[in-house]
Amino acid sequence: MEVKVLPSLLSADFLNLRDDIVRMESAQVDMFHLDVMDGQFVPNISYGLPLIEAIRRGTDAPLDVHLMTEDPEQFIETLGEIGVDMVSFHIEATAHAHRLVKYIKAQGMRAGIALNPQTPIIQVTHLLGDVDYVLIMTVNPGFGGQSFIDAGIDKIKELSAIRSEKNLDFEIEVDGGINDETAKHCIDAGATLLVSGSYLFKARDAKEMVQLLRGQHEG
Ligand SMILES: O=C(CO)[C@@H](O)[C@H](O)COP(=O)(O)O
Numbered sequence: 521m522e523v524k525v526l527p528s529l530l531s532a533d534f535l536n537l538r539d540d541i542v543r544m545e546s547a548q549v550d551m552f553h554l555d556v557m558d559g560q561f562v563p564n565i566s567y568g569l570p571l572i573e574a575i576r577r578g579t580d581a582p583l584d585v586h587l588m589t590e591d592p593e594q595f596i597e598t599l600g601e602i603g604v605d606m607v608s609f610h611i612e613a614t615a616h617a618h619r620l621v622k623y624i625k626a627q628g629m630r631a632g633i634a635l636n637p638q639t640p641i642i643q644v645t646h647l648l649g650d651v652d653y654v655l656i657m658t659v660n661p662g663f664g665g666q667s668f669i670d671a672g673i674d675k676i677k678e679l680s681a682i683r684s685e686k687n688l689d690f691e692i693e694v695d696g697g698i699n700d701e702t703a704k705h706c707i708d709a710g711a712t713l714l715v716s717g718s719y720l721f722k723a724r725d726a727k728e729m730v731q732l733l734r735g736q737h738e739g
């Protein structure tokens with residue numbers, strides 16, 4: 521599977537959002553990652569559906585929504601109407617993950633399951649035949665600019681092994697503390713969707729950084 525780079529707009533300048541979207545498009549990113557935080561599931565509030573609707577009008581790139589909210593069910597129908605391409609929600613946030621995966625797909629979107637750093641892979645093994653991707657958090661969710669938690673690499677390897685063993689085709693997304701160094705370890709372990717916030721937005725030459733992130737892939 522091809523490695524893709526997804527800038528997290530949490531690190532964009534919200535006052536100049538359009539400029540930052542265009543800057544990332546010029547840097548040839550593959551899609552945008554949109555972090556929705558509700559102040560309950562995580563101790564931060566980011567932005568919600570109205571902004572996602574505006575972003576949808578502002579770019580033709582695919583949109584990947586990462587729901588860090590309680591009751592993620594309530595947002596799915598509207599996200600489908602907006603025209604979002606991919607939606608992930610946290611296994612820790614719902615008692616009905618399997619039903620929700622089916623619901624997201626029925627609305628025409630790709631469905632992902634996200635895991636906090638403390639959550640073991642066994643919590644989601646029952647979903648691996650149904651999800652399109654698994655999002656491994658390599659920071660505690662809620663904020664950009666944190667350091668990568670190394671234990672995430674073993675989780676990516678574990679998922680990769682299950683994927684080969686069971687002949688499944690879900691992708692592995694990694695989110696939190698991704699830079700050229702950590703990206704290489706994640707790609708080597710089996711991740712193909714790389715979310716990057718502070719590293720990409722701080723860069724003077726974002727295009728070079730995107731290539732560096734993607735270019736680590738040797739296999
Ligand atoms: O979901 C989250 C944070 O909860 C992420 O998507 C971050 O926004 C990634 O930012 P960096 O760690 O790359 O700065």
Ligand SMILES: [Co+2]
Pocket residue numbers: 528553554555586695715
């Ligand atoms: Co995220």
